Amino acid sequence: MEIHENQLLRFTTAGSVDDGKSTLIGRLLFDSKAIFEDQLQAVETTSKRKGHEGVDLALFTDGLRDEREQGITIDVAYRYFTTPKRKFIIADTPGHIQYTRNMVTGASTANAALILIDARHGVIEQTKRHAFIASLLQIPHVVVCINKMDLVDFSEKVYHDIINQFEEFSSKLYVKDIRFLPISALLGDNVVNRSTNMDWYQGAPLLYTLENLHISSDINKIDARFPVQTVLRPQSQDFLDYRGYAGKVASGIFRPNDEIAVLPSGFTSKIKSIDTFDGEVKEAFAPMSVTLTLEDDIDVSRGDMIVKVNNQPKAEQEFSAMICWLNNEPAKPRAKYTILHTSNEQTAMIKSVLYKIDINTYGRDEENKDLNMNDIARVTIRTTRRLMIDEYRDNRTTGSFVLIDPLTNETVAAGMIM
Amino acid sequence: MSKYYLNYLDELESEAIYILREVWAQFENPVILFSGGKDSILVTHLAKKAFYPSKIPFPLLHVDTGHNFPETIQFRDHLVKKLEVQLLVGSVQKSIDQGRVAEEKGKNATRNALQITTLLDAIEENKIDCAIGGGRRDEEKARAKERFFSHRDDFGQWDPKNQRPELWNILNGKHFEGEHFRAFPISNWTEMDVWNYIKRENIEIPSLYFAHDREVVWRNDSWIPVSEYLKLEEGEAVVTKKIRFRTLGDITITGGIESDADTLEKIALEVASMKQTERGNRTDDKRSETAMEDRKRQGYF
Numbered sequence: 001m002e003i004h005e006n007q008l009l010r011f012t013t014a015g016s017v018d019d020g021k022s023t024l025i026g027r028l029l030f031d032s033k034a035i036f037e038d039q040l041q042a043v044e045t046t047s048k049r050k051g052h053e054g055v056d057l058a059l060f061t062d063g064l065r066d067e068r069e070q071g072i073t074i075d076v077a078y079r080y081f082t083t084p085k086r087k088f089i090i091a092d093t094p095g096h097i098q099y100t101r102n103m104v105t106g107a108s109t110a111n112a113a114l115i116l117i118d119a120r121h122g123v124i125e126q127t128k129r130h131a132f133i134a135s136l137l138q139i140p141h142v143v144v145c146i147n148k149m150d151l152v153d154f155s156e157k158v159y160h161d162i163i164n165q166f167e168e169f170s171s172k173l174y175v176k177d178i179r180f181l182p183i184s185a186l187l188g189d190n191v192v193n194r195s196t197n198m199d200w201y202q203g204a205p206l207l208y209t210l211e212n213l214h215i216s217s218d219i220n221k222i223d224a225r226f227p228v229q230t231v232l233r234p235q236s237q238d239f240l241d242y243r244g245y246a247g248k249v250a251s252g253i254f255r256p257n258d259e260i261a262v263l264p265s266g267f268t269s270k271i272k273s274i275d276t277f278d279g280e281v282k283e284a285f286a287p288m289s290v291t292l293t294l295e296d297d298i299d300v301s302r303g304d305m306i307v308k309v310n311n312q313p314k315a316e317q318e319f320s321a322m323i324c325w326l327n328n329e330p331a332k333p334r335a336k337y338t339i340l341h342t343s344n345e346q347t348a349m350i351k352s353v354l355y356k357i358d359i360n361t362y363g364r365d366e367e368n369k370d371l372n373m374n375d376i377a378r379v380t381i382r383t384t385r386r387l388m389i390d391e392y393r394d395n396r397t398t399g400s401f402v403l404i405d406p407l408t409n410e411t412v413a414a415g416m417i418m
Numbered sequence: 419m420s421k422y423y424l425n426y427l428d429e430l431e432s433e434a435i436y437i438l439r440e441v442w443a444q445f446e447n448p449v450i451l452f453s454g455g456k457d458s459i460l461v462t463h464l465a466k467k468a469f470y471p472s473k474i475p476f477p478l479l480h481v482d483t484g485h486n487f488p489e490t491i492q493f494r495d496h497l498v499k500k501l502e503v504q505l506l507v508g509s510v511q512k513s514i515d516q517g518r519v520a521e522e523k524g525k526n527a528t529r530n531a532l533q534i535t536t537l538l539d540a541i542e543e544n545k546i547d548c549a550i551g552g553g554r555r556d557e558e559k560a561r562a563k564e565r566f567f568s569h570r571d572d573f574g575q576w577d578p579k580n581q582r583p584e585l586w587n588i589l590n591g592k593h594f595e596g597e598h599f600r601a602f603p604i605s606n607w608t609e610m611d612v613w614n615y616i617k618r619e620n621i622e623i624p625s626l627y628f629a630h631d632r633e634v635v636w637r638n639d640s641w642i643p644v645s646e647y648l649k650l651e652e653g654e655a656v657v658t659k660k661i662r663f664r665t666l667g668d669i670t671i672t673g674g675i676e677s678d679a680d681t682l683e684k685i686a687l688e689v690a691s692m693k694q695t696e697r698g699n700r701t702d703d704k705r706s707e708t709a710m711e712d713r714k715r716q717g718y719f
Contacts, residue, residue, distance in 0.1 A: 008426040075581070077562045078555045080608045087426040089606055101583055108585040216423035229439040234472040242471060248436045248587070253422070277467035285422050289435035289468070302443055326583050340588050343443070400586045409592040411582045 640673025
């Protein structure tokens with residue numbers, strides 16, 4: 001079956017209680033037949049109990065007990081559906097300001113972001129927030145859904161006015177690909193099926209758009225980076241001297257005979273083979289998990305990075321980054337944190353906070369530099385040893401890191417190297 | 419020209435292998451929670467791939483309710499021998515005998531919830547700091563919020579409102595003495611993905627998944643297999659049906675579906691046309707809307 005060559009697309013949705021995000025996801029799941037009868041039955045029962053007319057599509061995305069009681073999404077929830085063209089993973093996150101951390105989490109692995117705008121209200125603070133996060137986390141594709149078109153008489157003018165409003169501020173952002181769609185999630189217009197109420201819209205419906213986003217070119221194929229996760233030494237009869245370096249290709253393409261350097265030591269060698277359980281492969285690219293063997297017996301361990309000799313990342317002990325603070329406990333100036341960067345782990349501190357960003361106005365605050373939960377700030381990080389880094393804009397894997405508070409072991413910050 | 423992207427099954431496989439290698443790198447004493455069901459068989463298969471040419475570097479832990487399908491135990495022992503891995507068994511019967519837990523009473527009594535104590539005891543006894551499970555986010559709404567690396571406090575409990583954020587593919591497995599983690603390498607797989615992959619890789623699974631004739635009783639909207647633990651109620655009749663199981667658990671609560679699917683191809687086709695979720699045949703999940711979440715908070719799989 002051809003279906004097995006299908007790609008996986010991860011997208012994030014952000015929205016508040018009222019802009020119809022849950023209804024939209026419910027609609028996508030429902031119309032693409034990802035809903036089972038027993039789930040439908042459960043939702044019908046609940047809809048009736050709550051006194052809703054018909055099936056409340058929003059209930060399909062309902063997660064934990066607290067949410068059901070409060071009627072809001074409190075965390076990132078993952079949903080799955082498949083069409084004959086693609087498998088989709090939705091990271092569904094709440095859109096309130098206090099949940100910036102969840103939006104950042106959902107955005108970190110996404111190929112695309114769906115931003116919802118209520119056609120009656122146009123661009124609001126929250127829209128700017130979502131667009132900013134999509135830009136900050138470098139989500140390659142942004143699809144802006146102007147929803148509830150049924151409540152503005154499917155007006156073409158309303159649609160274009162909102163696009164203008166959006167473009168006015170989004171010019172300050174860095175997003176590769178932005179598209180706009182007029183939809184009604186409630187009625188299904190332009191979600192899976194083309195709308196019959198908006199003849200003036202010539203573009204494709206949402207699902208078709210998601211099925212056809214060109215994502216294979218979003219991967220960095222230039223800068224070969226291979227963070228070593230673990231060393232495999234079977235020491236069995238058949239593999240007596242085998243020494244393989246297991247990891248997932250972060251970017252670029254590796255081939256046998258490539259001249260490589262192991263960082264930070266700088267020792268060079270050649271790739272002898274690229275091994276998998278299913279046999280040797282001739283090429284390895286992101287996001288393949290493979291095992292490299294080298295021609296020379298050099299010291300390689302977890303935390304090292306294998307790169308090509310002629311294309312190396314920067315090795316820095318101090319660098320600039322944007323961080324999002326994720327923890328209830330505010331950042332402690334000059335305190336020690338554990339930094340996780342690829343498979344490497346070091347001690348780090350936030351040497352200085354340059355400014356905080358107001359994600360509603362994109363303004364800089366250089367006065368108040370306290371970092372509280374959900375704050376986004378430009379900082380300087382200093383580590384005990386050099387890290388092999390790339391800019392986040394070029395490489396989402398070697399350009400990202402998290403900070404951990406060693407007193408609680410909690411992940412307290414997410415960082416993007418500038 | 420070569421293509422430089424993976425198809426979805428290869429991407430899911432690569433993600434799972436990455437997570438399994440992170441577990442090995444970050445923990446002292448991990449185990450794979452092995453139930454004999456297809457998801458834990460899949461995780462074991464992925465572990466074989468992740469560490470090849472080395473053997474799987476961690477043991478399998480089976481929480482044995484005592485109410486097993488004999489086929490499951492045979493399959494477990496066969497696989498352990500083939501892969502040359504160590505097997506640890508936590509026995510619910512032993513927990514009952516020791517007075518750690520009490521058997522449920524009544525018609526719908528199961529040993530499902532009792533497994534929690536046995537599992538947590540086994541984790542403590544064997545000083546396990548990470549238990550790798552075959553949980554998937556599409557299975558159940560409480561599982562939709564699980565992390566790849568999911569923290570458990572020193573009582574083995576899950577706090578869904580206070581989970582560590584998980585960004586990019588950076589996994590934080592840091593923990594204090596007495597705490598442990600659950601790791602879910604196949605979080606992003608759906609039931610359909612699992613079957614498509616099992617078919618593609620031709621992974622060996624217990625015969626129970628294939629259509630076969632069996633003595634069953636119609637109860638709670640599914641065919642419950644006749645076993646020495648099943649007490650017939652008034653009005654219930656034993657019949658022989660051609661059935662297969664979509665999930666495998668305790669023999670007392672796992673209902674079969676009528677089916678002619680006796681090959682992996684037929685199963686994948688059947689699953690693709692299913693109208694009910696796979697856990698729809700599990701009476702343990704039917705108890706309340708939040709049955710799974712409540713068990714998970716206490717330390718369930």
